[in-house]
Amino acid sequence: MNQGTVVAGLKLGVNIDHVATLREARYRGRTHGEPDPVEAALLCEAAGAHGITAHLREDRRHILDRDVRELRARIGTRLNLEMALAPEIVEIAVSVKPDIVCLVPERREEVTTEGGLDVVGQLEAVTAVTRRMNGIGVEVSLFIGPDVDQVEASAATGAQFIELHTGAYAESFLEGEGVDVELARLVAASKRARELGLRVNAGHGLTVANLPALLERVPYMEELNIGHSLVSRAVTVGMAAAVGEFLAVMKGYRLGPV
Numbered sequence: 001m002n003q004g005t006v007v008a009g010l011k012l013g014v015n016i017d018h019v020a021t022l023r024e025a026r027y028r029g030r031t032h033g034e035p036d037p038v039e040a041a042l043l044c045e046a047a048g049a050h051g052i053t054a055h056l057r058e059d060r061r062h063i064l065d066r067d068v069r070e071l072r073a074r075i076g077t078r079l080n081l082e083m084a085l086a087p088e089i090v091e092i093a094v095s096v097k098p099d100i101v102c103l104v105p106e107r108r109e110e111v112t113t114e115g116g117l118d119v120v121g122q123l124e125a126v127t128a129v130t131r132r133m134n135g136i137g138v139e140v141s142l143f144i145g146p147d148v149d150q151v152e153a154s155a156a157t158g159a160q161f162i163e164l165h166t167g168a169y170a171e172s173f174l175e176g177e178g179v180d181v182e183l184a185r186l187v188a189a190s191k192r193a194r195e196l197g198l199r200v201n202a203g204h205g206l207t208v209a210n211l212p213a214l215l216e217r218v219p220y221m222e223e224l225n226i227g228h229s230l231v232s233r234a235v236t237v238g239m240a241a242a243v244g245e246f247l248a249v250m251k252g253y254r255l256g257p258v
């Protein structure tokens with residue numbers, strides 16, 4: 001383990017979906033409204049965020065097609081488009097060409113992305129979308145639970161990254177139960193990914209409170225994708241300050257890839 005080694009910093013990708021959630025609560029069906037997720041993304045970048053993440057859901061409950069196109073045109077960092085395997089969304093991704101896509105499962109009834117992608121059970125479909133995106137120069141990340149089987153299947157698809165689903169860890173932290181078990185799962189999945197040549201991101205449910213234990217234990221992470229807690233905090237302290245708070249906690253990470 002390279003504990004103690006100073007490595008290139010852990011990156012912050014801000015998921016701005018919930019800025020659009022707030023807009024849609026008032027302006028659904030309109031051609032403009034506030035708050036504007038693109039303006040929020042630009043504030044995040046100015047405050048030091050390394051990338052912007054947006055999830056174009058099939059039901060368009062928050063981010064809309066026009067947001068994705070405008071983000072592509074206006075942000076200066078990396079655009080990470082989260083998407084399901086749905087053919088309609090794949091075609092949009094092909095035309096928008098984000099820097100990276102993160103393939104996620106999607107069920108309409110869920111409030112947010114609840115579980116990881118079942119790569120084991122959908123190997124062919126995931127591989128086909130991965131090849132299509134890689135073929136036009138777009139990297140691919142697979143959002144999976146911290147299960148070694150899913151990591152191994154992810155490597156078989158040819159994807160460049162996995163994003164480890166930290167939702168169960170976040171939940172265990174809230175409940176005060178099972179934290180060590182969830183951290184051990186994340187550690188094992190990250191190590192296996194590294195052995196297989198996959199790069200590792202992580203996200204879901206991360207907060208300033210639950211990050212320190214994650215950063216102390218889980219190796220090889222390159223980027224964290226953080227949405228709800230950061231956007232929530234921005235409501236009270238402003239977007240720049242909220243980004244700064246997360247970056248300050250992430251600065252101490254010493255287990256990243258050398």
Ligand code: PXP
Pocket residue numbers: 015017055082102104112113143163202203204205206225226227228229
């Ligand atoms: N990563 C992925 C793949 C997600 O689907 C989400 C939630 O949209 C996040 C990260 C961010 O999760 P949260 O909003 O809980 O920070």
